[in-house]
Amino acid sequence: MTIVPSRSEASRAFCSGVSQKLCDMDEHEWDALISDNNFYNSYRWLRALEHSFGATDVLAVHGSASLVAACTLWEGDQASGMFFLPDCMADIPGPWQQSFLWLGGRRNTHNEIPCIQGGRRRQALTELGRCALNYVQERGYAGFVMPYMPYQAAVEFADAIGAAVVLHSAEASLEVPDTGLAGVMARSRAHDRNQSKSEIAAFQRMGSKVEWAAAEELDDSVAAHLFTQNRSRYGSAQDLEWMQRILAGQRKAGVSHLGAAAISKRNDDVTALALFYRFGTALHLRYFGADYNLGLNDYRYFVLCYYEALDYAAAHGLTTLRLSTSALRAKVNRGAKIEPQAVVAKCADKQHICHSEAKRHNRRMLRQYRDQFPGHLSHDWKLVESHQDRTG
Amino acid sequence: MWRIAKGRSEVLMSDNAAQFDELASLHENMAHWPLRKYVEMPSVLEAIGDVDGLSILDFGCGTGVYSRILKQRGAGRVVGYDPALGMLSYARRRAEKEAINISFVSHLPASLMGQFDLVLAAYVLPYAATETELQAMCADIAVLLRPGGRFVTLPIHPSYSSRSDYYEPYGFRLAADDPEKPYLDGGRIRVDFCKNGEQGSVFAWYWSAASLECALEQAGLRSLKWRELDAPAYATFDHPPKELHAYLQKPHSVIIEGVRAREPRYAESKS
Structure with missing residues (x-):
């Protein structure tokens, strides 16, 4: 693994780098960064994907004593469907037909960045974003995306790296x-x-x-x-x-x-x-x-x-039953709540994603879900609304 | 080693807990350092003795090393408490994967008061930054014990070596803020971890034997007993590996045991 010092900030600086395989990482260190809802970015799940489909590169940010943020990489699907970027970003203008780097586990329908808690979390996310940007620039990608993020996590990550947040999906969960x-x-x-x-x-x-x-x-x-x-x-x-x-x-x-x-x-x-x-x-x-x-x-x-x-x-x-993204009506009728999911997108060059278009799209999607699933939406939809109002 | 915990002193010490958010794997790895593996942990486990069926709280559990060991040695119920979320997250995942049934919590609800046969607080008291915090911390711990329950803790040894590089061969340095007054009650000590290069630092505070005993007694702990760390696996002092000899002559920590009084303390003062 190549570790490149990210800042000249003495011993508290973070270092980020790219590893060719997940097994370079310590399983327990990795999993300490994973929330209960983020199972599909847990170490063993990602290792299983490696065993099934081959190793992928891993972005990793280290503090002086341990891993502080990380994620695996892949390239999305090349045909229409849930992991095809032009479909995810259907009504947002952008270079979505070009090649983008995908952050998170292969074909994951729930992604959060594995990251430390506490005062330096934002700094760790920023460093991971910087590392991802270097990666895409060096390899000629048009940018990077992390899809299927819980809305709050998406906003946090996007704020830390200066990226756009676009609602594109929703998932169901049941409080047990x-x-x-x-x-x-x-x-x-x-x-x-x-x-x-x-x-x-x-x-x-x-x-x-x-x-x-x-x-x-x-x-x-x-x-x-x-x-x-x-x-x-x-x-x-x-x-x-x-x-x-x-x-x-x-x-x-x-x-x-x-x-x-x-x-x-x-x-x-x-x-x-x-x-x-x-x-x-x-x-x-x-x-x-x-x-x-x-x-x-x-x-x-x-x-x-x-x-x-x-x-x-x-x-x-x-305490929670996580039911993923499909057949939401059937899940709602059986007690589930619907949570908003967003893709965080950042372009490699100066070509920026139009934030006003993204907000218009997010408002439209919010209205659709409110019309379709009244009384079954999680609290996060209120955040969607307030966020569009605050920044729009 | 060097963990943090807080209870009623939670607000006072929130900054201290944050020191540990990025040190989880370092904390876990320390369990394999010779000093801990051959000296500290065997000494603590010997002091604790048989845990079969006991209800135990690991106060300031860090990544849960002691919690896992105690559960595997037959403890009935083990609760690990630590306000540092980075530590707790590591502890939870690790125990889950090893299928060890331990409950890890970041705060102590009232329902846990008086529930434990044993509270272990390894490297917790050194994170009290003032005498008030030290007393609050001891009181927080004591009320978790059932009457007659035992408390085992590891403070900084009142006679630790004041030479800052003395413990460097063992993976850390202790440097008092005021090198002229290394044994100043409440004096701040910087702990640098340097086993594999510079791995981070935390601050701890020195407390004299008198201050420690006073705080523990005020909290209602009785029959206080001091135990020096040794290497129980080795028959005599000369037997442990040579590199541990200097440490054993001047250990950085010591074990204090106490028992929660069976009667509330105010009853004593009334009589």
Whole structure:
């Protein structure tokens, strides 16, 4: 790893540099910078990606005694979709068709910069941004982006590095009461509560049962087969081998150690599987798969991903169920809150992103979500509003 | 080594906690330094004794080195407390990955008062910057113990070596602000970590034996006992590795043990 002193600020200066692989970093040092919600930037998750898809460069900022900020790099997707920059920045003028560097884990739908807490946090973020800018300038990228950031984290990072914040997505999360599903049902609207009850009843009526297993105990080929069926049903082009490679990488990196699987069975046949990861006080839903050849209409997706997960989380002292970015309506109807996500974007040269366009876009998106999900938006949307007003 | 904690003294000492936000991995690595590995930790664990089933608070837990050891040695419930969020984050992640059930907290709710059989506060008292803070800190710790519960702590040794480079072979330097008065009660000492180059500094404060005992007694701790650090794994003083001999002649710290009085202190003064 090349460490270049960033300032002539004696012993308290930060040094930043680029490493060719994550294993140059100390796992525990890295993970001390990761919040419970930022599991997909945790060391083992990123190592698993390395095992599955090859090593990527890592930006790292060090203090005199330890790592203070870092992130992995990748290049986004080259075809339309969730990780294609022209799609993320659809109505903001900019050079989005050009090559941008992506900060964060590969295909992450939740990104925060792994960074120290405390008085020097902003300084560490600024140094990481400076390092990223050097990286893109040296390698001819048009700029860098970090997508799928919680709005507050995006604003903090953008302020520290002089970048633009553009809303582009939203994710769902559920606060888990001590009483699990019963607690969520108690605070739901009558219509939603009745719907949940009838889905659970239908699941049971059809003779389906749920079992929980550690991810380490799963048969990866069965899991990959189910996940691939679900992914292809919703338009993914990746095949079984691709999914198997991911699961093998996770096993090798020790991510499986953090995984828990809710398995739906009928007559001892596995009909569906949801894979979660425990991290701190959060439970992250990552994969769902089902055997669609069975033609069952037993609501196993909802039972595994929400109802059972809530009870599992409560029983294990977990306080948040993280449900990612898709199918927000279904999640909201089952008690989830919607949180805004933004991309932080910075161009390498003088070509700046038009801040007034970005603000107009952010206001428009705020209105859309308020219209679509009234009463289900997290507090962060108020920050979106006040931020656009304050700076606009 | 050199951690920080705060309770009722939280406001007074918030600046001190911030010193440690970037020192988590250094703190963790220190557990492998010969001084800690062969001298301090075995001495502390010997002083603590059997922990089977005990409820223990690691006050100023840092990255949770002692918390993990105590839990693995059979403690019933272990709570690690530290106001430095950088330290706590490291501690939480590490324990989680090692599947060790420890609760780490950055503040001490009232529900924890009087709950512990043992409170360990390693390198905590040196971060009290004034006599008032020292007394507040000891009082904060004492109320966490159940009556009869034990307190084990490591202050700066009242007779530490005042030669600033004396401890350099062991990974750190202690330099009093006023080199002419290294044993001044409440005198500030700069601690430089230099095991692998300059790795950072923190400030600590020197307290005499009399001040320490006074603060501990005022907090309701009784049967105070001083224990010198030694190398329990080695049969005699001459046996530890040669490089530790100079340290053992002039250790920078010492263990003090105390017991929370069974009756509230005001009852004593009334009688």
